[in-house]
Amino acid sequence: MERSLSMELVRVTEAAALASARWMGRGKKEEADNAATEAMRKVFDTIPMHGTVVIGEGEMDEAPMLYIGEELGTKQGPKVDVAVDPLEGTNILASGSWGAFAVIAVADQGNLLHAPDMYMEKIAVGPDAAGKIDINAPVIDNLRAVAKAKNKDIEDVVAIILNRPRHEKIISEIREAGARIKLISDGDVAAALNTAFDFTGVDIMFGTGGAPEGVLAAVGLKCLGGELQGKLKPQNEEELRRCHEMGITDINKVLMMEDLVRGDDCIFAATGVTDGELLKGVQFKGSIATTQSLVMRAKSGTVRFIDGRHMLKKKPNLVMK
Numbered sequence: 116m117e118r119s120l121s122m123e124l125v126r127v128t129e130a131a132a133l134a135s136a137r138w139m140g141r142g143k144k145e146e147a148d149n150a151a152t153e154a155m156r157k158v159f160d161t162i163p164m165h166g167t168v169v170i171g172e173g174e175m176d177e178a179p180m181l182y183i184g185e186e187l188g189t190k191q192g193p194k195v196d197v198a199v200d201p202l203e204g205t206n207i208l209a210s211g212s213w214g215a216f217a218v219i220a221v222a223d224q225g226n227l228l229h230a231p232d233m234y235m236e237k238i239a240v241g242p243d244a245a246g247k248i249d250i251n252a253p254v255i256d257n258l259r260a261v262a263k264a265k266n267k268d269i270e271d272v273v274a275i276i277l278n279r280p281r282h283e284k285i286i287s288e289i290r291e292a293g294a295r296i297k298l299i300s301d302g303d304v305a306a307a308l309n310t311a312f313d314f315t316g317v318d319i320m321f322g323t324g325g326a327p328e329g330v331l332a333a334v335g336l337k338c339l340g341g342e343l344q345g346k347l348k349p350q351n352e353e354e355l356r357r358c359h360e361m362g363i364t365d366i367n368k369v370l371m372m373e374d375l376v377r378g379d380d381c382i383f384a385a386t387g388v389t390d391g392e393l394l395k396g397v398q399f400k401g402s403i404a405t406t407q408s409l410v411m412r413a414k415s416g417t418v419r420f421i422d423g424r425h426m427l428k429k430k431p432n433l434v435m436k
């Protein structure tokens with residue numbers, strides 16, 4: 116993939132963020148998601164690539180845009196798999212709280228896991244502790260491994276986890292181990308990435324969230340030298356059948372980084388919608404809006420934070436009607 120594709124992808128996430136930020140705090144998550152999806156789709160049409168959506172807004176009969184299998188781009192560039200979440204954290208945006216963003220991951224065709232829309236158990240760490248974790252090991256062993264890798268006491272380790280009843284056991288195990296906890300309402304892609312940035316103060320992510328989000332986070336962590344391990348968690352016969360269709364017959368199979376995203380020719384781009392630990396959200400100031408984006412390429416290992424300043428009069432599609 117051309118390195119210039121990275122910057123093109125930032126234009127896509129910026130558009131989605133600008134469109135959905137208009138809906139902040141309005142309690143309308145579907146409208147916000149639709150605005151992000153539509154904006155993302157429009158900009159994709161101008162990108163020199165031949166992409167196929169492998170993780171998107173749903174199956175073709177459920178989603179009018181960015182559906183699985185949809186072809187994107189001018190069809191003149193490289194053939195790539197595209198994973199999108201135009202608005203990661205729809206509830207966050209609807210209530211105007213912390214950490215919603217627009218996100219894309221792209222890899223060479225065939226290299227992204229076509230994760231079905233079901234749950235995935237995950238564990239994620241940044242580069243210091245990559246290679247030292249094991250999703251099948253007790254929570255305390257993983258906390259000890261991270262503490263050792265980061266040269267801290269276990270009491271100083273911060274674990275991030277979605278605040279859900281299904282996580283009660285893990286949360287009490289983390290507490291018993293003496294580590295600190297950051298409970299979040301939503302947004303485990305950002306949570307996983309936080310483990311790779313010291314300024315967030317987060318060391319390890321535990322817990323079960325969406326499988327598509329697991330693949331997006333794995334691409335981000337691959338660019339950062341971190342690690343995510345996952346296990347699909349089908350909740351019914353239909354989801355089990357989908358796992359089998361993907362060739363996953365052993366439901367306890369641990370999906371390692373190479374299963375989630377093969378090779379290192381992959382790009383991750385995200386733009387903040389609401390303020391978060393990692394990215395500032397969109398701010399509107401009259402005719403101008405500002406954005407902050409993160410774009411990374413695993414092949415080069417380059418990580419860029421990009422501040423954008425947008426003249427809204429020149430982007431009429433992004434002004435809410």
Ligand SMILES: O=P(O)(O)OC[C@H]1O[C@](O)(COP(=O)(O)O)[C@@H](O)[C@@H]1O
Binds near residue numbers: 279302303328
């Ligand atoms: O809310 P659930 O069912 O626990 O699912 C968790 C998943 O939902 C999210 O918190 C937000 O997803 P949406 O943006 O689709 O609302 C993800 O980050 C996470 O993987």
